[in-house]
Amino acid sequence: xAKKKSNRPSKTFSQAIGLNNIINDKTNFVFGIILFCLxxxxxxxxxxxxxxxxxxxxxxxxxxxxxxxxSGKEFQNSCGSLGAVISDFFINKCFGIxxxxxxxxxxxxxxxCMGAKPNLKLGKWFFCTxxxxxxxxxxxxxxxxxxxxxxIFNPGGGHGQFIxxxxxxxxxxxxxxxxxxxxxxxFLTYLTSETIIVVRKIMNPMGYITNRVKFTISExxxxxxxxxxxxxxxxxxxxPENESTDVQQPIDLDxxxxxxxxxxxxxxxxxxxAVVQPANANDGAENINLEMGExxxxxxxxEKVVAGNDEVLTPINPREPFVNWRFPNVDLxxxxxxxxxxxxxxxxxxxxxxxxIIKVLNxxxxxxxxxxxxxxxxxxxxxxxxxxxIRISKIRNLEDDIALSLAAKGIRIIAxxxxxxxxxIEVPNEHANIVSMWSIINSKKFEExxxxxxxxxxxxxxxxVFMVDLAKIPHLLVAGATGQGKSVGLNAIITSLLYKxxxxxxxxxxxxxxxxxxxxxAPIAKHYMAALDENEDEPIITDVQKVVKTLKGLCVLMxxxxxxLKLAGARNIKEYNKKYLSHHLNPEEGHEYMPYIVxxxxxxxxxxxxxxxxxxxxxxxIAQLARAVxxxxxxxxxxxxxxxxxxxxxxxxxxxxxxxxxxxxxxxxILDRTGAxxxxxxxxxxxxxxxxxxxxxCAFVDTPEVDAISKFIADQPGPxxxxxxxxxxxxxxxxxxxxxxDAQKLDPLFRQAALMVVLSQQxxxxxxxRQFSIGYNRAGRLMDQLHDxxxxxxxxxxxxxxxxIADEAxxxxxxDQLK
Numbered sequence: 001x002a003k004k005k006s007n008r009p010s011k012t013f014s015q016a017i018g019l020n021n022i023i024n025d026k027t028n029f030v031f032g033i034i035l036f037c038l039x040x041x042x043x044x045x046x047x048x049x050x051x052x053x054x055x056x057x058x059x060x061x062x063x064x065x066x067x068x069x070x071s072g073k074e075f076q077n078s079c080g081s082l083g084a085v086i087s088d089f090f091i092n093k094c095f096g097i098x099x100x101x102x103x104x105x106x107x108x109x110x111x112x113c114m115g116a117k118p119n120l121k122l123g124k125w126f127f128c129t130x131x132x133x134x135x136x137x138x139x140x141x142x143x144x145x146x147x148x149x150x151x152i153f154n155p156g157g158g159h160g161q162f163i164x165x166x167x168x169x170x171x172x173x174x175x176x177x178x179x180x181x182x183x184x185x186x187f188l189t190y191l192t193s194e195t196i197i198v199v200r201k202i203m204n205p206m207g208y209i210t211n212r213v214k215f216t217i218s219e220x221x222x223x224x225x226x227x228x229x230x231x232x233x234x235x236x237x238x239x240p241e242n243e244s245t246d247v248q249q250p251i252d253l254d255x256x257x258x259x260x261x262x263x264x265x266x267x268x269x270x271x272x273x274a275v276v277q278p279a280n281a282n283d284g285a286e287n288i289n290l291e292m293g294e295x296x297x298x299x300x301x302x303e304k305v306v307a308g309n310d311e312v313l314t315p316i317n318p319r320e321p322f323v324n325w326r327f328p329n330v331d332l333x334x335x336x337x338x339x340x341x342x343x344x345x346x347x348x349x350x351x352x353x354x355x356x357i358i359k360v361l362n363x364x365x366x367x368x369x370x371x372x373x374x375x376x377x378x379x380x381x382x383x384x385x386x387x388x389x390i391r392i393s394k395i396r397n398l399e400d401d402i403a404l405s406l407a408a409k410g411i412r413i414i415a416x417x418x419x420x421x422x423x424x425i426e427v428p429n430e431h432a433n434i435v436s437m438w439s440i441i442n443s444k445k446f447e448e449x450x451x452x453x454x455x456x457x458x459x460x461x462x463x464x465v466f467m468v469d470l471a472k473i474p475h476l477l478v479a480g481a482t483g484q485g486k487s488v489g490l491n492a493i494i495t496s497l498l499y500k501x502x503x504x505x506x507x508x509x510x511x512x513x514x515x516x517x518x519x520x521x522a523p524i525a526k527h528y529m530a531a532l533d534e535n536e537d538e539p540i541i542t543d544v545q546k547v548v549k550t551l552k553g554l555c556v557l558m559x560x561x562x563x564x565l566k567l568a569g570a571r572n573i574k575e576y577n578k579k580y581l582s583h584h585l586n587p588e589e590g591h592e593y594m595p596y597i598v599x600x601x602x603x604x605x606x607x608x609x610x611x612x613x614x615x616x617x618x619x620x621x622i623a624q625l626a627r628a629v630x631x632x633x634x635x636x637x638x639x640x641x642x643x644x645x646x647x648x649x650x651x652x653x654x655x656x657x658x659x660x661x662x663x664x665x666x667x668x669x670i671l672d673r674t675g676a677x678x679x680x681x682x683x684x685x686x687x688x689x690x691x692x693x694x695x696x697x698c699a700f701v702d703t704p705e706v707d708a709i710s711k712f713i714a715d716q717p718g719p720x721x722x723x724x725x726x727x728x729x730x731x732x733x734x735x736x737x738x739x740x741x742d743a744q745k746l747d748p749l750f751r752q753a754a755l756m757v758v759l760s761q762q763x764x765x766x767x768x769x770r771q772f773s774i775g776y777n778r779a780g781r782l783m784d785q786l787h788d789x790x791x792x793x794x795x796x797x798x799x800x801x802x803x804x805i806a807d808e809a810x811x812x813x814x815x816d817q818l819k
Contacts, residue, residue, distance in 0.1 A: 025115070025312075032113030039106040045083030046100060049091055052076035054152045056084040057092075096157030097144075098136035105129040131187060138163045139180055142173075301447035304329040307500050314581035318593055319502050322718055328499055332708045333438035333701070338377070344463075345375045345429050353406055353427055357382060360405045364398060366390055372422070376461035377697045378432040378684055383422040392416060395423055410678035418692050426461070426695065428680045435459045435683070437492060437701035441499055449500070452574065453596055453632065456496045457489070457657075457687060458698040466687070466696045467496075470598065470634075473655035473689055474627040477645065478636040479670045480659025485683035485698050486636055487517055489657065490600060491706055492699045493634065494521070497598065498709060503527045504595060507723045509550065511601040515542045518602065520706050523714035530597060530723035533777060539722045544610045547601075551618035552728035554599065554631060558622060560726065561629035564591060567798055573630035589798060590766050590776075595723070596630040605639035616646065623652035640666045656688040659698075724777045743818045746785060749774070751815060753782045754791050758811045763792035763801030789818065 049056075055076045068081050077084035090099040108125050111117040141156025141164040154161045167176040188195040307327035317323055338344075350373055361368060367387035374381040386395065396415045403411040406427060414424035440446060440456045445465045452471035460466050470476065476493075480486040497506055507530040512518040518540050521529075531539035532546070532553055541547050561573070568585050570576035573594050576585075585591040599622070601607065607615045623633055635653070637644055640661060650672075658676035661667050667676035671688050679685065683698035747753075753768050760767070763786070769779035783801070786792045791811070793802035805811045 028113045029115065032110040032115075035106050035110035035113060039103040039110065041079060041083070042086065042103040042106070043100070045077060045079040045087045046091060046103070048078035048083065049087035052078070052084070053088065053092070057088065057152060060085055060088045091157060092153040093158045095133055095137040096140055096153060096155050096160055098133045098140060098160075099157065101129045101133035101136075128187075128191070131183075134159075135180065135183055135187070138167075138176075142176060142180070299444040301330070301442050301444055303447065304331060306330065306441055306447040307502075314578075315583050316581045316593075318577070318581055319504050322503065322716075325502055325718070326716060327502075328709050328712050330438060330442045332712060333441060333705050334436060335438045336434045336436045338433040339436055339439045341433065343375070344377055344433050345380055349430055350375070350380070353380070354382065356405045357384075357402060357425060357427075360398060360402050361395070364394070364401070366395060366398070374461055375429075376463055377435050377459055378429055378680065378682075379461050379695060379697070380427050380429055381461045382425040382427060383417060383420070384425065385422050392423065409680045412675055412678045412695075432680070432682060435697045435699050437495060437699045437705065440465055440492075440699045441496070446496075446499075453506075453598065454496060454500050455493045456699065457492065458683065458685075458696045460694060460696055466694065468655070468687070468689065470632050470655075471596070471630075474632050475623050475653045476632075476634045476655040476657065477649070477653040477670070478634065478657045478659075479640040479645070479661070479666075480638065480657075480676075480685070481661050481666075482638050484659040484661075484679075484681045485685065486638065486659050487602070488683060488700060489659070489685065489698045490517075490602065490634070490636055491701050494600065495701050495706065495709065498524075498528070498713065501596070503718050504593065507595050507597045509554070509597065509599040509725075510540045511547050511550075511599070511607070512540055512542055513544070513547075513603045513606045518600075520703060521710055523710040525722055526720055527713055527716075527718040530725050532725050532727065536722060536724075544607060544615075547607060548611055548614050548618070549728055550725060551599075551615070551622065553725040554597070554626070555618050555621055556726040556728055557597075558626045558629055558631055561594060561631075562625075563798070564594075565629065567591075572628045588766065594630055596632070599631065599633045601633070601635040603637065604635040605637040605641075605644040608644050616648065620648050620652060623649075640669045642669060645669055654689055656686075656693075658686045658688070658693075660684060724775055726777050727781065746818070747778070747782050749782060750785055754786055754789070754805075754811060754815065755808065757786060757792060757803055758805045758808060761803045763803050767800075789814065 052075075059074055063085070068085070075081045075084045077087060079087075090102065091097070095101075105125060108117075108120060108129075109122060112120045112122060137156040137160035139156070139160075141154055141160030144155035145161075148155055156164065164176065167179065171179070185195065185199065305327050312318075319325060354371060354373065358368070358371070361384075367390065369385045369387055371385075372383040374383070384395075386392070392415045396413050399411055399413045402413075402425065408428050410428065412426040414426070416422065417424045435458050440458065443456075443465045446454070446456050446467065449467060451467070451469035453469060454467055455470050456465060456467045458466055470493075478486055478489060494508065497508070506528060508521075508528050509530050510518045510521060522540060525531075525539040529539040531541070532550055535541060535546060535550070541550055565571070565573075565576050567589065568576050568579055568591065570579060573596070577594055579585050580591055580593055601619075619633065619635070622631055626632070633653075635649075640658075656670055658667065658670040658679075660679040660681045661670070661676045664674045664677050667674045670676060671686060671693060673693075675693065676686055683700060685696055685698050686693040687696050688694075749772055753772065756768070756771055757763050763783065765776070765779045765783045768774070768782055769776055772779075783792065787794070787801070791803070791805050791814070793804055795801055805814065
């Protein structure tokens with residue numbers, strides 16, 4: 001059956017005329033050198049103009065065609081007649097001294113072309129230098145003209161002089177100065193938001209001085225409160241609001257015993273801003289000192305495309321021939337109101353829950369010395385320091401009592417906190433906030449990540465972006481009850497990879513027994529997916545038998561990659577690709593660039609119930625061996641039972657993600673500990689890859705967002721077919737049996753390939769691939785058929801097979817017998 005041909009995407013105009021073949025790194029480098037030399041030429045000519053302009057001006061003004069040749073050496077400019085003419089034009093007639101902005105921009109342009117500064121944004125530099133030159137031209141003409149009365153040129157040039165005279169005639173000299181100041185402030189605000197803070201301090205100096213004084217109000221034994229004011233040390237001054245950080249500052253909730261006087265507390269360094277009476281305290285009222293720290297926004301990415309364009313330092317570009325690939329930008333994702341929030345919980349809510357926690361502890365004779373709160377998007381972590389002599393187990397056993405007092409969905413106690421001398425109590429917020437995929441992808445941490453397979457899962461309790469490298473995990477097990485965020489979590493993982501990896505660097509195998517979860521990725525099948533030849537039209541696998549065959553094919557691919565690593569003397573895929581890109585490996589010997597392969601299996605429980613060991617065995621083999629060759633697996637299930645997640649699976653999947661489950665037993669199956677049954681749902685999850693789990697609020701990416709990303713990728717020129725996975729070896733007695741060849745199932749190129757092999761006396765798969773311009777997998781099947789027909793011998797590693805047929809006549813007799 002003939003293979004269905006895929007329609008190639010339409011070419012752009014530059015591709016049609018072959019412009020992409022002309023513009024490459026070499027031509028860009030040469031063009032950059034030319035620009036740099038031009039900039040140096042202009043600088044020398046401009047500098048020379050200050051001393052030679054007067055002598056050359058008369059010649060320039062009365063320039064005749066023959067004078068430009070400067071045969072009589074009439075021009076005094078160091079760069080000759082051309083330098084004199086250009087300098088007079090830009091300095092005298094146009095912009096004056098600010099004309100030096102022109103060679104400055106040309107230098108920046110040359111550095112980008114040569115690859116010295118590949119991340120420079122020419123559009124922004126052009127805007128800044130152009131605006132700076134025009135503004136400086138007018139300013140110099142206004143301010144420096146009286147200081148340079150004998151100069152042959154106006155400091156702002158003809159342009160600055162004309163604009164200055166026009167504005168002064170229209171709005172007068174004060175109006176011109178006001179316009180210059182407004183433009184300067186607007187430009188500086190565009191460059192940095194620090195301008196706003198400086199202007200505010202200048203406009204309100206008394207307010208700035210007042211903010212440097214900290215007022216403390218405390219309750220005394222007398223009837224009237226006493227107020228004191230202390231200067232704030234410069235080192236303790238609050239950071240400006242516009243500065244951003246990934247980690248939210250914790251909130252200290254200090255406990256002060258009411259029996260001690262306030263003066264003693266102040267002497268110990270405690271400076272309460274308010275005295276609050278806790279509700280229903282048992283052993284006397286407690287004065288609670290609440291110091292609220294301002295939440296700060298995340299530091300956003302500098303570019304809308306967060307993949308970055310790292311400079312290629314190897315002779316081979318791994319992204320060829322799609323070097324102009326456009327990665328998705330953050331505008332395809334939805335921004336939610338919670339993305340701009342700096343405080344997720346009100347102060348009164350913190351106070352109320354803190355008092356309730358203290359009351360429950362007091363009811364059971366548990367004294368604490370301090371309490372500290374860290375507020376996250378959906379969870380607030382209260383860290384308490386127990387008094388001496390209090391057993392940790394006593395606090396751990398109060399989990400249900402604290403949950404009853406707070407009327408919360410689930411309370412999780414961490415006793416003790418790893419690396420800290422405190423006990424953590426995780427309490428859900430009254431109003432959960434959405435952690436959008438936009439806030440994760442648009443973060444500086446994700447943009448600057450140098451991981452091989454970066455997956456951004458969400459945010460921690462400290463409001464920090466949580467990322468892991470799938471290449472180091474190396475396999476991930478995801479489980480959770482229905483409707484708790486498992487499918488959204490898988491979409492977040494795939495989205496993270498699509499935003500960071502090129503189609504040549506990553507291939508995805510999607511297994512979707514439900515047939516609807518991954519259907520939105522169908523448009524990017526040709527670009528990013530890998531499949532068997534028979535599944536090329538439907539690379540998203542939904543049939544159980546095709547799943548088994550695909551997994552076995554991945555095992556064949558894994559073995560082939562290990563053979564290539566052995567020949568190359570590399571220990572892993574990273575070393576192998578580095579050698580290949582550095583021309584240390586010969587493609588004639590079958591070497592090629594290896595992309596990472598990520599296998600995502602949804603509803604793993606359904607596959608196990610249907611196929612059982614037939615599914616588990618190849619998965620186990622891939623999980624045990626495939627890490628070094630760049631094949632990684634993510635399996636998800638909503639039925640975390642021991643029949644589904646067996647001991648063999650758990651032993652080979654060190655990375656675990658647990659969404660909310662229904663029972664302690666399910667949590668123990670996933671995480672080997674309890675805790676997942678106490679999550680609040682809606683993306684609340686525990687990530688485990690080591691000793692202690694981390695609580696994360698999973699990023700939310702909606703179906704329309706994924707659909708927009710898929711369409712953006714599908715509209716670009718890229719691979720025209722999915723990456724082909726090798727066909728697995730057939731069982732005994734099948735079509736691969738050496739007992740004979742079925743002539744009806746021979747490849748159409750079988751006769752031609754046999755003739756070529758006999759005439760050349762070389763049984764090489766790579767030679768068949770090159771000779772007939774076919775894929776490696778098809779060439780391998782042809783070689784297997786030649787072996788089954790008795791034309792070539794057994795394989796001996798990477799060496800060519802022995803040819804068993806000596807001449808063309810013998811071959812023809814053999815082929816006639818096959819008819």
